[in-house]
Amino acid sequence: MKTKFTFDNNTFRHAMNGHESVLHCHHYMALTSKLAMDFDAMGGTRILKESAEDSVRPLLDDYFTQNSISDAKQRLQIGAEYFGIMGMGVMKISGDDKTGEVKLTHSHVDEGWIKKWGKSSKPVNHFTCGYANAVFAAAYSLPPRSFQSMEVSSIALGDEEAIISVKRS
Amino acid sequence: MVVMRDQVVKALAELEVTGNEDGLIPAFGVLVNQLPTSFWNTFSERIMAEAKQNNKQQEVEDALINCAYECGYHTGWGIINSEEFKSVVSPMVTDGAKDVLRGAYAVFTAWGWAKSGIVQIKEGERMVIRATDYYEQDSGGEGHRAYMIRGVSSAFFELAYSDPYPDGMGKYNCNQTMGIETGDDFGEFVVQAK
Numbered sequence: 001m002k003t004k005f006t007f008d009n010n011t012f013r014h015a016m017n018g019h020e021s022v023l024h025c026h027h028y029m030a031l032t033s034k035l036a037m038d039f040d041a042m043g044g045t046r047i048l049k050e051s052a053e054d055s056v057r058p059l060l061d062d063y064f065t066q067n068s069i070s071d072a073k074q075r076l077q078i079g080a081e082y083f084g085i086m087g088m089g090v091m092k093i094s095g096d097d098k099t100g101e102v103k104l105t106h107s108h109v110d111e112g113w114i115k116k117w118g119k120s121s122k123p124v125n126h127f128t129c130g131y132a133n134a135v136f137a138a139a140y141s142l143p144p145r146s147f148q149s150m151e152v153s154s155i156a157l158g159d160e161e162a163i164i165s166v167k168r169s
Numbered sequence: 170m171v172v173m174r175d176q177v178v179k180a181l182a183e184l185e186v187t188g189n190e191d192g193l194i195p196a197f198g199v200l201v202n203q204l205p206t207s208f209w210n211t212f213s214e215r216i217m218a219e220a221k222q223n224n225k226q227q228e229v230e231d232a233l234i235n236c237a238y239e240c241g242y243h244t245g246w247g248i249i250n251s252e253e254f255k256s257v258v259s260p261m262v263t264d265g266a267k268d269v270l271r272g273a274y275a276v277f278t279a280w281g282w283a284k285s286g287i288v289q290i291k292e293g294e295r296m297v298i299r300a301t302d303y304y305e306q307d308s309g310g311e312g313h314r315a316y317m318i319r320g321v322s323s324a325f326f327e328l329a330y331s332d333p334y335p336d337g338m339g340k341y342n343c344n345q346t347m348g349i350e351t352g353d354d355f356g357e358f359v360v361q362a363k
């Protein structure tokens with residue numbers, strides 16, 4: 001996968017393959033995930049998932065267009081590679097245009113949560129659920145919200161790996 | 170010698186920031202991520218819009234600031250005690266806490282948070298920060314929206330002037346007095362005792 005990191009010496013902003021990016025730490029991600037969960041009654045985790053899906057999608061679409069990648073399996077693989085480049089963990093991804101599965105053997109969100117607070121009593125990786133929705137929708141050239149994801153195994157809960165089940169909406 | 174922000178930024182911005190074989194970026198004593206700025210801005214904008222519908226604006230705003238505040242306190246400590254900081258910034262530090270703060274803001278800038286700097290410090294009492302570019306200026310919504318800069322600025326000031334880490338939290342807050350997102354030429358942030 002081709003990745004170009006740039007730093008604008010005028011604005012001091014970073015970019016990843018031409019898309020503005022920023023460095024943050026596991027504290028910020030863990031606290032943001034917790035904020036979403038604390039305000040779940042007004043849609044906090046849904047907002048977090050959708051924000052992840054909508055912000056990641058343009059990176060994927062542009063990459064596929066710029067590199068003439070049309071094969072869905074190859075697109076899924078690039079989505080998994082991007083995840084690691086962003087520092088979000090190791091992703092293995094499989095599936096088709098109806099259903100899929102995402103496995104994480106390392107996860108920034110979960111390992112950051114554990115470093116900060118220890119094990120959680122419920123799954124915390126809402127960011128990656130949204131990320132997975134973006135990857136599947138981009139792989140099959142479908143509109144946003146075409147897929148829904150749910151964590152069925154969670155590193156933050158103490159499982160060895162995270163498993164996210166992905167289904168067509 | 171005063172800490173030269175642009176020199177520090179250049180040195181730190183050149184460090185390779187990409188996932189290792191575990192897909193993680195360990196640096197400055199924390200795990201780092203590099204995500205699109207639009208993710209953080211979209212989340213803030215949408216959660217604040219929902220908060221408005223639910224009469225929870227102040228509660229959610231405080232929570233957004235707190236995310237950055239805790240991040241800034243712990244990561245800031247990691248930054249000023251990291252090998253990266255010691256090798257790049259510490260050689261320029263001759264003016265005690267003020268210089269450490271200047272160095273911390275240089276790292277803040279290098280991470281892409283804001284093109285910012287300290288314009289006034291009354292040691293242990295008050296600090297004024299100005300930012301001529303910051304990613305939160307692009308967030309949609311109403312009013313001042315630089316929640317992240319507010320939280321991190323309180324935290325950095327506490328690291329410099331409050332009780333030693335990790336017992337110095339909760340002593341200062343930061344208000345945004347100007348904002349590019351509200352039509353000003355720069356963002357301005359004032360840290361003072363609670």
